[in-house]
Amino acid sequence: MRVQKHIPVQQAVENVRSGDTIMVGGFGLVGSPLTLIDALTHRDVTDLTIISNNVGETGKGLGILLQQGKLKKAIGSYFTSNREVAQWYNEGKLELELLPQGTFAEAIRAGGAGIGGFYTKTAVGTELAAGKETREIEGETYLLEKPLKADVAFVRAEKADTKGNLVYYKTARNFNPVMASAASYVVAEVDDIVNEGELDPEAIATPHLFVDALVQSRYVLTKEGVVDRGR
Amino acid sequence: MAGKEAIAKRAAEDLEPFSIINLGIGVPTLVANYLDKDSYYLHTENGMLGVTSVEEVEVDPLLVNAGKLPVGEAVGASYFHSADSFAMIRGGHVDVAILGALQVDAAGRVANWAVPGKDIIGVGGAMDLLVGAKKIMITTNHVSKDGSPKIVDACTYPVTSTRKADVIITDLAVFRWIDDGYVLTELRGEATLQEIAEKTTAAYRVSEELAAKGDPT
Numbered sequence: 001m002r003v004q005k006h007i008p009v010q011q012a013v014e015n016v017r018s019g020d021t022i023m024v025g026g027f028g029l030v031g032s033p034l035t036l037i038d039a040l041t042h043r044d045v046t047d048l049t050i051i052s053n054n055v056g057e058t059g060k061g062l063g064i065l066l067q068q069g070k071l072k073k074a075i076g077s078y079f080t081s082n083r084e085v086a087q088w089y090n091e092g093k094l095e096l097e098l099l100p101q102g103t104f105a106e107a108i109r110a111g112g113a114g115i116g117g118f119y120t121k122t123a124v125g126t127e128l129a130a131g132k133e134t135r136e137i138e139g140e141t142y143l144l145e146k147p148l149k150a151d152v153a154f155v156r157a158e159k160a161d162t163k164g165n166l167v168y169y170k171t172a173r174n175f176n177p178v179m180a181s182a183a184s185y186v187v188a189e190v191d192d193i194v195n196e197g198e199l200d201p202e203a204i205a206t207p208h209l210f211v212d213a214l215v216q217s218r219y220v221l222t223k224e225g226v227v228d229r230g231r
Numbered sequence: 232m233a234g235k236e237a238i239a240k241r242a243a244e245d246l247e248p249f250s251i252i253n254l255g256i257g258v259p260t261l262v263a264n265y266l267d268k269d270s271y272y273l274h275t276e277n278g279m280l281g282v283t284s285v286e287e288v289e290v291d292p293l294l295v296n297a298g299k300l301p302v303g304e305a306v307g308a309s310y311f312h313s314a315d316s317f318a319m320i321r322g323g324h325v326d327v328a329i330l331g332a333l334q335v336d337a338a339g340r341v342a343n344w345a346v347p348g349k350d351i352i353g354v355g356g357a358m359d360l361l362v363g364a365k366k367i368m369i370t371t372n373h374v375s376k377d378g379s380p381k382i383v384d385a386c387t388y389p390v391t392s393t394r395k396a397d398v399i400i401t402d403l404a405v406f407r408w409i410d411d412g413y414v415l416t417e418l419r420g421e422a423t424l425q426e427i428a429e430k431t432t433a434a435y436r437v438s439e440e441l442a443a444k445g446d447p448t
Contacts, residue, residue: 077356078353089350099354102317102356102358102359103359106317122392123392124392168310169293170293171278171296171310173278175313177312178312
């Protein structure tokens with residue numbers, strides 16, 4: 001049966017429930033699904049766990065959800081880019097789980113690939129190893145890291161075809177392809193949706209089986225900052 | 232040449248042509264200004280090999296380095312997702328990581344991600360780079376802003392890894408890890424052996440060449 005994947009953004013965020021865990025792509029605002037995040041700011045949901053490298057920037061992207069008090073927990077590698085994160089954390093209003101960036105990315109990859117965990121040398125002997133199992137492998141100490149999965153993933157790509165195949169753009173790719181593999185319901189925000197057959201099969205970085213829905217981008221990052229292109 | 236620029240220039244001189252290099256935030260980023268863009272490959276952990284500088288008019292907001300600064304695309308550049316990027320790093324495919332440091336200690340351990348008493352809320356790729364790059368080069372001022380030594384007996388800041396830094400380049404000196412500890416191999420600018428001894432609390436050896444030369448009297 002042919003499925004219509006292109007849906008209105010409001011419909012895409014209807015699938016988010018209070019208490020959900022949501023993966024959100026992006027390195028800061030670069031490659032972040034700003035239109036989906038904006039739509040989520042209009043939903044009455046709370047206690048969300050966000051898996052994203054950063055919590056956006058102050059008052060931008062995921063930073064708006066933080067200001068609205070919708071977040072219970074954030075899992076990522078670099079929260080320093082949004083100064084309000086420390087404030088909320090210190091007031092006991094936000095839980096944080098900090099992972100080295102490579103461990104964070106690999107945990108998501110593992111989550112999407114059906115891997116139950118992995119051993120890495122990263123963070124061995126540091127404060128971020130606290131409470132984690134270690135193991136000697138061929139004379140070296142490794143740390144056991146568990147996979148990350150989510151109820152929903154919001155990712156950002158440049159282009160999709162109507163099947164949901166995705167093509168990315170430069171460093172806006174970042175965490176998006178791995179996140180597209182690791183959630184039960186995956187929505188990709190894109191600038192263009194072309195007919196199937198119009199994307200070069202060799203250029204498709206995320207095959208359509210990972211993607212449940214497509215939405216058209218409205219808020220985009222430009223040299224002048226985040227701009228509303230309207231729709 | 233200002234201190235930071237001089238450190239960056241010296242670091243650039245230490246690199247083998249055609250190396251794969253990852254530059255951290257701060258002084259390391261400046262190293263790119265002193266590299267011949269045709270003979271080095273710059274990797275950035277947010278997913279690109281083949282980073283170059285970019286003119287203001289050509290800035291693309293979706294093309295940035297790990298410090299979120301705009302960059303350009305070298306001929307032969309490639310893009311990849313974050314998990315692949317860190318597989319390159321942990322897998323030993325990056326030749327040199329050039330990183331800043333809050334402290335480096337006599338055991339070669341680097342502290343560069345957290346300050347005690349401040350909120351520890353960001354680590355980024357620092358721990359992965361220290362574990363995975365074939366060679367670790369630290370670029371830093373010799374002492375901190377308040378004048379306290381940064382090359383210390385044992386790190387008092389949280390360490391980033393237990394892996395040793397191979398080279399330390401400061402505004403005053405170059406140290407290299409040889410056998411079981413750091414060796415002072417070079418004095419920079421007007422620095423003297425005595426000055427380095429006063430501003431370094433880590434134990435280190437002095438290279439035979441520098442020891443033979445001694446300080447000017």
